[in-house]
Amino acid sequence: MxxxxxxxxxxxxxxxxxxxxxxxxxxxxxxxxxxxxxxxxxxxxxxxxxxxxxxxxxxxxxxxxxxxxxxxxxxxxxxxxxxxxxxxxxxxxxxxxxxxxxxxxxxxxxxxxxxxxxxxxxxxxxxxxxxxxxxxxxxxxxxxxxxxxxxxxxxxxxxxxxxxxxxxxxxxxxxxxxxxxxxxxxxxxxxxxxxxxxxxxxxxxxxxxxxxxxxxxxxxxxxxxxxxxxxxxxxxxxxxxxxxxxxxxxxxxxxxxxxxxxxxxxxxxxxxxxxxxxxxxxxxxxxxxxIRTTLPELPDAKRQRFIDQYKLSEYDALVLANDLTTASYFEDVVAVCGNAKLSANWVSVDLQAYLNEAEIPISESPVTPELLGGLINKITDNTISSKIAKTVFEAMLAGEGDAEKIIKTKGLKQVTDSGAIEAMVEAVIANNPEQVEQYRSGKEKVFGFFVGQIMKDSKGKANPAQVNQILKDKLSN
Amino acid sequence: MFKLGIADISRSLAAGEFSSEEITTAYLARIKEKDKELNSYITLCEEQALAQAKAADTNRANGDAHLLTGVPIAHKDIFCTAGIKTSCGSRMLDNFIAPYNATVVENFNQAGVITLGKTNMDEFAMGSSNETSYYGPVHNPWNKELVPGGSSGGSAAAVAAHLCPAATATDTGGSIRQPAAFCGLTGLKPTYGRASRWGMIAFASSLDQAGTLTRSAEDAALMLNVMAGHDPKDSTSIDIATEDYTANLNKPLQGLKIGIPVQHFAEGLDAEVEQNIRNALSEFEKLGATLKEISLPNSHQSVSAYYVIAPAEASANLSRYDGVRYGYRCEDPKDLEDLYKRTRSEGFGTEVKRRIMVGTYALSAGYYDAYYLKAQKIRRLIKNDFDNAFAEVDVIMGPTSPHTAFKIGSQTNDPVTMYLEDIYTIAVNLAGLPGISVPAGLVNNLPVGLQIIGNSFSESHLLNIAHQFQQATDWHTQTPEI
Known part of the structure; x- marks a missing residue:
């Protein structure tokens, strides 16, 4: 039954x-x-x-x-x-x-x-x-x-x-x-x-x-x-x-x-x-x-506002608006960096994962909204890639300072000089003739191998978009 | 000195005729000498009273005195007194010393009034004869074989026997007015909520009211001036400004409209008591009042309604006496249930247990509507009766009790007859109104009480009427031979 x-x-x-x-x-x-x-x-x-x-x-x-x-x-x-x-x-x-x-x-x-x-x-x-x-x-x-x-x-x-x-x-x-x-x-x-x-x-x-x-x-x-x-x-x-x-x-x-x-x-x-x-x-x-005048914005209203104002997905809005402290944290990050989508991702994924692991509430997060907003700024102005940003975030959690300082002391600034990237690309192509042959015969999957090699050579600092573009150009020649 | 009321004592103290220490010492000696026969006090506060008296004399000498500073009185043992045993007439609280003062007590302390002692009472104020006290019955000073009335029997006997010039008391169904009638005193039960219930041990919360037992209406007014007032610690105390209750005492009664409820002159009323009451009413006519027969059609229901509501509230109010935190605790309880059962069986007397049982039953599932709710409806009807009456008359008068004081032991085996003792007084509590009983004659050398009932917050008027009656008569000055 x-x-x-x-x-x-x-x-x-x-x-x-x-x-x-x-x-x-x-x-x-x-x-x-x-x-x-x-x-x-x-x-x-x-x-x-x-x-x-x-x-x-x-x-x-x-x-x-x-x-x-x-x-x-x-x-x-x-x-x-x-x-x-x-x-x-x-x-x-x-x-x-x-x-x-x-x-x-x-x-x-x-x-x-x-x-x-x-x-x-x-x-x-x-x-x-x-x-x-x-x-x-x-x-x-x-x-x-x-x-x-x-x-x-x-x-x-x-x-x-x-x-x-x-x-x-x-x-x-x-x-x-x-x-x-x-x-x-x-x-x-x-x-x-x-x-x-x-x-x-x-x-x-x-x-x-x-x-x-x-x-x-x-x-x-x-x-x-x-x-x-x-x-x-x-x-x-x-x-x-x-x-x-x-x-x-x-x-x-x-x-x-x-x-x-x-x-x-x-x-x-x-x-x-x-x-x-x-x-x-x-x-x-x-x-x-x-008493009605003392009511704060409530979760449902906040969620809807997040969708309307920040163009967040239903899911992101729900996750962020559910907890008042998280919602405020998120809005503080946006206030610093102006990028709602990245702020939402960083708060609900990376930060949340850390907080869950460490079992501490967001109010006690070692990374403040100012620090996280500063980090996102470094992504959006191309100082670092999203991938390098994770490294910077780890350092932030360890209390090593703000994004600016961590990037400087660890030398994580992204390479955006196209001359330098071209040189790296050329070196990789020259050192891997076999893979170049494969790629040119239609096995496009090998493209990833080249990107990986270049990122490895640059310690992750090469601007990924530029690497892709230059690599494509050079391989098709 | 012992014949003086508190108004007189206040004047004598002010005139330096005697000191507070002198009169306090004299009263303490008299109590020790005379109270063995009466049993009107449970606790004598000798040390504290003398300290208070000395302080009062100093303050008076320094010109820092309230009208009643240095005047000795007694408190009913239902009012909590910091550092002094407050038993409520029960074995349950025989070892209870409150760490706080009742607001009423505090008000008197602030005014520099001396506490001679704590007076005997029916256990938890449940009784109309002062025979249910754990400390034994109180004897009526007019005839020691008789009861003084209850539950404020100790306060009434003490004032009547000149073992104090005035006393506090409480009235839930007649517990001030009936003893006043039996002992030849002026007994004032103010409007419900007029004086604070904080620190006044609860019997039936929606009916309990603090008041006074004195030798005159003027003394009652002086006492009420100290007692009355809003107390933020009692949510049911009423936030209406108090007044100087002595201000209107001397107003003439010309044009006063007095309602005479037919139901208070019906079967069951002693003929000689009735005659005395009729004589008193004629006296009021001489003072310029007019009499009008009125009806309180639901008054016959008042005793039944009261004996549902009061026990119901009491059954919950007395649940706190469980042997866990303070008060009586049985020897060697074997488990929790045994602790509860034996503590409460041994700590409470028969009448208290009877009322807890009745109240518990009335609130039980399946009976609540038939008893408690019905009683509340009757209460509303009784209030309506009074509202209708006060649309026609200024005050209502009648006998306080159907007869004079009865013999100790004569009614103890018949609770229902005992409950009918309060037949004329109970409705006043159910309606929350003020009432006063004044001496209005003697039958076989026993006092008769006249009850005057007023509308809410008409204390000043009631005291005026009582005072004018006392200016024209001398019943209130009659005293027993002690």
Whole structure:
């Protein structure tokens, strides 16, 4: 039987505010346990929440970026459950009146096509603390630094049909939140976390199958793996005549498997009710419009502009516009050299290859946009060939200075004196009569051999276009 | 000296008739002597009070004094006090010392007011008789076999027995007004949000309101001048400018339109209490007011709605008492579930547990709409009743309680009868309105309270009306023999 996969994603994004959602405590990562927990975060008696207005702004900003309905009235609710790292015994979240309502996100799939994925809602809520089970000799330590950290939970419609689509959606979301500056999106620190609701159904069926919720997926790579392994599990189960149980499953990246999180099936009743310590948040159109004016150019708009303004290909534009820092880097290079096509190639191919290899972000690239732009200038003014440019680039990465200096100290300047090139060509022709004979008898492939020899003799510095021209002339004589 | 209210003490301190240290010392001695029989204090703040008094005297000598600087009062043990135990009447918080002051306490400290001690109360303010306290029942100074009312029973008994001239209190369903009625005091519950809830331990967040228990309306006005105000730390405190609540005390009542709700004079009201209330109303007519019968058609629903909303909020508010971070923790828990179960079973008393159960049930899936949502709708209807009434009349008057103080132990086995204690007061909390109870007679030498209900933010008017009544009558000056 042919199966169709149905996926909905719940993504928790940690908002990049200075302080917590309802208290003034810092949310900086990596502090000593419990040094960032105020009396409210500790849920001492009589303490009360005060909404962080920056978090609200960020939530609205996100809503505008995904073209969502913004809740003119949003309400916080208490979600009740007991857990040692949940100090109040309830999580303050938003149930019926989230700040961000229905919206959508355009996602570019692997084949280059664009799919619109619905966003059901995005609501603000506070994070819990951490339970630490190691180093406490059988007891549990509680760190409340994270308790109360503002999160935006972004819920997608179940419109994602494969693990690949899920990754594409997540990457787009990631790109967007970085563009908006509302989160650092660092998945390794848990600043962007993903739960996936996965089900399968026979192709053509309109009813959804029973879903499992997979938690603890903390990288793009694992999202793909976790979904694929879960889909495989569900199909195997169904084809063997079994049925899928609605449950929460944990992804284990080491074993590459999902497993049931709870031994017994306890239906949690969170007893949501409106948080009486906070008034409903009422915002007006003017507030929304003010935030709209702070929206930066978003990835889709930037991509289109790259195509229109720089005549880039769809693909180059997508690659460059996807990440805000890369896009800015690219535009800085163009500003120096004026050649968009070469800038795009150098940034998305050579530089990117190095960054991937070295595992550093573009913001920490040893080659600045000024250096790279200077290098491209040396190509376009024929000081060096593209091939020599790679050598110069290597030297730049090693910190040997700008293009000018490297070319000078290494003597890499291109030979464009046609007299000198003619001499080299004549020498090669004289030294290889056999190949000359072959070429003249119609074996044109040998042409490459001559070019290679000349480039070798010139240590790559002979201007390739001139070499080709002069060689052709001399051989045809 | 002990007969003086805070207005009088303030004048005497200013006139140099006695110092703050003298009156504070005298009160502390009196409390130690007399409170054994009443149990109105949980904690006495002797050392701190004397230090505060000395500082107050110095400041007064330097001309750096607020009107109430040096005046001693007591705080209900629901208000957090930095460095001093704040128990909320519960075993759960018997070992809890807050590292911060409630805003209300802070305001009094800033004004140079002395804290004599922390008063007894029903556990987590859940009760109408002060019998649910972990620290034992409080006795009514008018008759020690009787309850002082609750939940602010300790504050009421202490003021009535002259163990302090005034006290802070809180009112969620009648917890200031009913004890005021039972103990012959002036009890003011301001508009919801008028005073900050920061540091005031939550029972039912949407109903809880800080207020005062005093011997006169003038004293209540002086207290409210210190307490009231917007607090950025409490999102539900209201950002409307406060006023000098003493400013209108002496306005004549000529032309005042008083609404008399038929529902507050119906079956269940003690005949002698009713007679005293009718007499008080006649007194208002003499002062130039007119009476008009009105209806609050949904008032019979108020107790039911309250006993869904308040426990629902309480069930979540009390979840933080889990033995993990502070407060009571059971001995040797064998695992997490055991820690939760035993800590909460042992740390909370019966009434608190009953309300947590009721509230948890009311919020459960499948029952939420039938209970919690329905109760919220009733709450809206009750508010509408008052809005309609205030279109016709200026204030509403009636009995605070259907009867005078009852015997300790007489109602403890019947929670529903106990819940009906607050039948005239609860609707005021549901509607968020201000209310005041003033002494309006004695039945068998036990005080009767008259409740005056005003529209939102009409505290100044309510205090004016109460003060004028107290100028014309002397019920508020009657005191028990202690």
């Amino acid at each position: 042919e199966w169709e996969t149905v996926i909905g994603l719940e993504v928790h994004v940690q908002l990049a505010t200075n302080s917590k959602l309802f208290s003034g405590s810092s949310i900086e990562f990596g502090a000593e346990p419990n040094t960032q927990a105020s009396i409210y975060d500790l849920a001492l008696p009589g303490t009360l929440p005060v909404l962080n207005k920056e978090a609200l702004k960020m939530a609205v900003k996100f809503g505008l970026a995904v073209d969502a309905e913004i809740g003119m009235k949003s309400v916080f609710d208490r979600k009740n459950y007991f857990y040692p790292d949940l100090p109040k015994g309830y999580q303050t979240s938003q149930l019926d009146f989230p700040t961000v309502g229905k919206g959508s996100l355009d996602v570019t799939l692997q084949d280059g096509s664009i799919k619109t994925i619905g966003i059901t809602r995005a609501h603000m809520e506070e994070d819990a603390g951490k339970s630490l089970h190691e180093d406490f000799h059988g007891e549990t330590g509680i760190d409340l630094n994270r308790a109360g950290t503002p999160l935006l939970e972004i819920v997608s419609e179940p419109e994602i049909r494969s693990a690949g689509e899920a990754v594409a959606y997540l990457k787009k979301l990631h790109s967007l939140i970085l563009y908006l500056g509302i989160s650092d999106g660092d998945m390794s620190k848990g600043n962007m976390r993903c739960d996936a609701n996965v089900s399968v159904r026979p192709k053509g069926e309109t009813e959804f199958g029973t879903r499992a919720e997979i938690k603890n997926i903390n990288s793009f790579k694992f999202v793909e793996k976790a979904i694929n392994i879960e889909v495989e599990r569900q199909i195997d189960l169904l084809e063997d005549g079994g049925r899928v149980v609605q449950e929460t499953r944990l992804y284990d990246s080491e074993k590459n498997e999902t497993r049931s999180m709870r031994s017994k099936e306890v239906a949690n009743d969170y007893r949501y009710f409106p948080e009486p310590d906070l008034l409903p948040i009422i915002i007006d159109q003017a507030y929304i419009e003010e």
